[in-house]
Structure formats: C-alpha cells, structure tokens
Amino acid sequence: MAQVKLWLTVVMVFCCSILHAQVSFVFIPEIQGRTVDGLFMVRTVNMNTQRSTATLTISVTERVSGKIVQVQSAPFDLLPGNNPLPPSMARNASVLYGNARESAVTRQSGYFMEGDYDYCFQLFEGKSGAGTLLAEQCFQYYLKPFSPLLLIRPGDMETLCDKRPAFFWQPILPAVPGVLYRLALVELKANQHKTEGMNVNLPLINQRNIGTPMLFFPAVNKDLEEGKRYAWQVTAYKGVTMLSQSEIWEFTCICTLNEKDSLPDAFRNIEDLAKGNFYLAEGRVMFAMNNPYAATNLTYSVLPISNPQEKIKKLRKVKLTHGLNYVVIDLRDNASFVDGHYYQLQVNVPGGNTKALRFLYKSPVEQ
Numbered sequence: 001m002a003q004v005k006l007w008l009t010v011v012m013v014f015c016c017s018i019l020h021a022q023v024s025f026v027f028i029p030e031i032q033g034r035t036v037d038g039l040f041m042v043r044t045v046n047m048n049t050q051r052s053t054a055t056l057t058i059s060v061t062e063r064v065s066g067k068i069v070q071v072q073s074a075p076f077d078l079l080p081g082n083n084p085l086p087p088s089m090a091r092n093a094s095v096l097y098g099n100a101r102e103s104a105v106t107r108q109s110g111y112f113m114e115g116d117y118d119y120c121f122q123l124f125e126g127k128s129g130a131g132t133l134l135a136e137q138c139f140q141y142y143l144k145p146f147s148p149l150l151l152i153r154p155g156d157m158e159t160l161c162d163k164r165p166a167f168f169w170q171p172i173l174p175a176v177p178g179v180l181y182r183l184a185l186v187e188l189k190a191n192q193h194k195t196e197g198m199n200v201n202l203p204l205i206n207q208r209n210i211g212t213p214m215l216f217f218p219a220v221n222k223d224l225e226e227g228k229r230y231a232w233q234v235t236a237y238k239g240v241t242m243l244s245q246s247e248i249w250e251f252t253c254i255c256t257l258n259e260k261d262s263l264p265d266a267f268r269n270i271e272d273l274a275k276g277n278f279y280l281a282e283g284r285v286m287f288a289m290n291n292p293y294a295a296t297n298l299t300y301s302v303l304p305i306s307n308p309q310e311k312i313k314k315l316r317k318v319k320l321t322h323g324l325n326y327v328v329i330d331l332r333d334n335a336s337f338v339d340g341h342y343y344q345l346q347v348n349v350p351g352g353n354t355k356a357l358r359f360l361y362k363s364p365v366e367q
Contacts, residue, residue, distance in 0.1 A: 022047040023134050025121045026082070029141035030176055031238050033060075033119055036110050038241070039071060040090045042121060044135075045082050054078040054134060055124050056085070063116040067098035068106055075127040078134075116142045147173040149236055149244040152360060153280040154251040161255035163224045164217035168280055168360060169234045171213040172244050179243060181210040182235045187228055194231040194250045204230075224253045267326045270347060274355040281343075283332040283364035287357070291320045291350045298327065299348040305358065306341035320350070332364060339363040 024045045032038035039058050058071040074092040076085070097103040102113045120138040125131040152168040154160055167183055185205035188197040204224075207215055224230060231250045236243040267288040273279055298318040304310040316330055329345075331337045338361065345357040 023078070023123055025123075025135065025137045027119060027121070027137075027139050029117070029119055029139045029143070030174075031241055031243070033117060033139070033141055033143060034112060036069060036071075036095065036106065036112075037090060039119070040085055040093075041241070043082055043084050044078060044123070046078055046080050049080050051080065052078045052125065053127055055127065055131075056089075057122040057124070059118075059120045059122075060112070061118050061120075062100070062102060063118070065098070065100035065102045065115065068100065068103050068112065068117075069098065070096045072096075078123070112143055114144055116140075144174055146236075146244045149234060149246040151232070151234065151246050151249050154232070154249065156247075156249040156251070158251045159254050160251060161253070163226070163253060163255075164221075165224075165251075166217060167215045167232065167234075169213050169246060172236050176238060176243065179236055179238050180208070181213065181215075182206070182208045182237065183210060183215050183232065184235075185230060185232045188231055188250065194248045197231050198233055198248050205232075226253050226255055228253060270327075270349070270355050270357065273357045279357055279359040280362060281331065281359045282362045283330070285327075285329040285331065285345060285357070285359060287327050288324060289320075289327060289347070289349060290324050291322055293322065293350045295319065295321050296350065300329070301346050303344045303346065304336075304341065305344055306338070310336065312336045312343075331361065337361045 026043040026045060027033070027041075032041045039060070042058075053075050054077075055075050056071075056073040058073075060068045060070070062068055072094040073085075073089055076089060097107045102115065105111075105113055118138055118140050121136070122133060123135040125134050147170075149172055150170040152170060154165050154167070167185075169181075172179065183205060184198065184203045186197050186201040186203050188194060188201070192201075205215075205218060205221060207218060229250060229252050231248050233248045234246045236245070267286050270287045270289040273287055279285070296319075298320050300315070300318070302312040302315060304312060312334075313336065314334060316334075318327060318329060320327075337343070340360070340362070342358065342360055345359060347355045347357070349355055
C-alpha cells in the first residue's frame with residue numbers, strides 16, 4: 001500500500017509539472033515593467049489546444065519597499081498559442097496598491113520608481129481566482145528611469161543656412177535592445193507656437209524605424225524654404241510602446257545673414273554650452289568666453305565618452321587675450337577623434353572655475 005501511495009504521489013507531481021509547463025508568459029520588464037499599464041502587455045503561451053477560462057494575478061514587489069501593486073483580473077478566455085491579454089483586461093481588473101511611499105507615487109503617476117523589482121504572474125483555472133494554479137512565473141529587473149531624450153542639432157531657436165539639414169539627438173539611457181526612433185518635422189505658420197504646430201500641422205518629415213540617433217535629410221523630401229520656421233521632435237519606441245519623447249525645438253532657415261549677424265550664433269557662450277545638451281562639433285569646437293586677466297594659454301582637456309579607455313593627446317594650444325575671446329579648437333588633424341563618437345571638453349576658465357562641454361564629433365564634409 002505504501003508503494004502504491006508513493007507511486008500516485010509521483011504521478012500527481014509529474015502531471016502537475018506537465019500542466020505548469022503547458023502555459024508560460026512573455027514579458028519584457030525593461031520595457032513593459034515601467035508602468036502599471038505595461039503589465040497588461042504580458043503575453044500567454046498556451047501549449048494546450050483547448051480554449052479555457054482563467055484569471056490572472058500580477059504582483060509587483062520592490063526588494064526594499066515590499067509590495068507596490070497587485071492586479072487581479074476578471075475571468076478571460078485562455079486561447080491556445082501565443083496571445084496577448086484581452087483589450088478589456090486593464091479596464092475590468094482590480095488594482096490594489098501597497099502602503100509604501102513608492103506605491104503612492106505609482107498610484108498617482110502610473111509609473112514605477114527606480115528600484116529592484118520582481119514581477120510575478122500567476123494564472124488560475126476557472127472564474128474565481130482560487131482554482132487550480134496553471135502557471136506561475138516571475139521576472140526580476142533593476143529599473144532605472146530613462147535619461148531625457150535630448151535633441152542636439154538643429155538647436156532650439158537656431159538660425160541656419162542649410163535647406164537640407166541633418167538631425168542629431170542623444171540616445172536614451174539605459175540602452176534598450178531594439179529601440180527605434182521616430183522624427184517629425186513640421187512647418188510653423190506665422191505666430192504659431194511650436195507645440196501647436198507639432199500637434200496640428202501636416203508633417204513634412206514623419207520618419208519611423210530610425211535605428212541610430214541621427215537622420216540625414218531624406219532624399220525624397222523637398223528642400224526647406226528660406227525665411228520659414230520649422231519645429232521638430234523625436235520619439236523613442238519599441239514595438240508599440242513609447243519609451244521617451246523629446247522636447248519640441250524650433251529653428252529658422254535663413255541664408256542672408258551678414259558676417260556680423262552670424263558671429264554670435266557661431267560662437268555661443270561657454271556658460272550656456274556647459275548647461276547640458278550635446279554640442280555638435282564639425283571638425284572644430286567654437287565658443288565665446290571672457291578672460292578678465294592677462295593674456296595666457298587656455299587650459300583644457302578632452303575625455304572620450306564613447307570609449308573611456310582612449311587617451312586624447314596632441315591637442316592644439318589656444319591663446320587667450322584679455323577680455324572677450326572667440327575660441328576655436330581645431331580637431332580635424334587629430335586622429336584621436338572618431339566620426340560619430342561622443343567626447344567631453346573640460347575647460348579651466350581663468351579664475352578657477354571648470355566648465356564641461358559634451359560634444360558629438362562629426363568629420364567635416366569637404367566642399
């Protein structure tokens with residue numbers, strides 16, 4: 001009799017293991033684990049050939065703060081094969097939040113804060129949520145918020161003489177495999193705000209599936225028109241999920257400026273450039289700075305961001321005069337600089353302050 005009981009126990013465990021193995025989940029925490037709505041993008045993989053009724057429980061916990069949210073679905077049809085959850089799942093589900101501060105933030109914003117999360121999915125047979133456990137699977141991910149999607153060039157409120165400009169922006173971090181970008185460019189009407197124009201005007205460029213943080217002006221598009229204002233914006237996405245969206249920047253296409261008018265645009269103040277956004281250096285870094293002391297050499301260094309193991313040597317000497325200086329650091333003959341790589345320029349401003357300017361190096365196009 002004891003042997004029979006042991007045999008039945010083994011058979012039951014074996015059958016239960018087969019049952020659990022018949023249903024699994026497809027969930028990408030680095031994409032779908034950032035918002036409560038993203039939890040409902042999980043897919044079920046049902047190896048069983050029969051349709052059945054099931055309920056789903058989703059629990060999200062943070063290693064330090066504990067339970068953040070628990071979702072209890074209404075009954076739904078569990079279909080054979082690889083299937084998304086029904087569209088009505090999010091609307092009909094019961095959502096309970098924990099007592100931690102992070103839970104309160106998630107309740108208000110719909111977003112999970114930075115932390116070490118476990119996303120657990122439990123699938124139960126039947127309509128009550130207390131039936132046989134069909135599948136259970138957990139995913140662990142340390143969630144960090146994406147860096148802002150920063151535009152680089154054309155700059156905001158910039159005036160440029162280029163009717164087919166190239167567009168550059170900073171990629172989102174942390175990097176997500178398979179991320180793609182969409183760029184939209186619209187023409188602004190007289191006195192129209194750039195936000196309104198981006199939302200209502202017909203795009204001149206609406207390019208999707210961009211795999212790198214840059215876009216050359218599409219060959220099929222007509223040249224921009226001199227004297228007109230344009231606005232552009234970039235969106236990062238994977239599949240149907242939007243990951244991040246940039247600000248909207250505006251620029252004007254004008255080619256009739258004289259040398260005196262264009263000088264301030266060519267040499268932006270080092271104080272402004274050091275505040276954040278990447279600078280595009282087409283063979284040279286140019287900026288304006290004030291030296292209230294006697295003439296001296298500029299003390300500066302360049303650190304490679306794309307390849308931190310590199311050492312940048314043989315930088316040109318730059319002399320500073322007393323007063324306002326228009327500084328040009330020529331990088332074109334230095335083999336250390338690689339087209340498309342990011343660098344950081346550190347300048348010791350006379351008086352003791354240090355300014356850091358991040359820039360993207362582009363090899364100049366020979367005319």
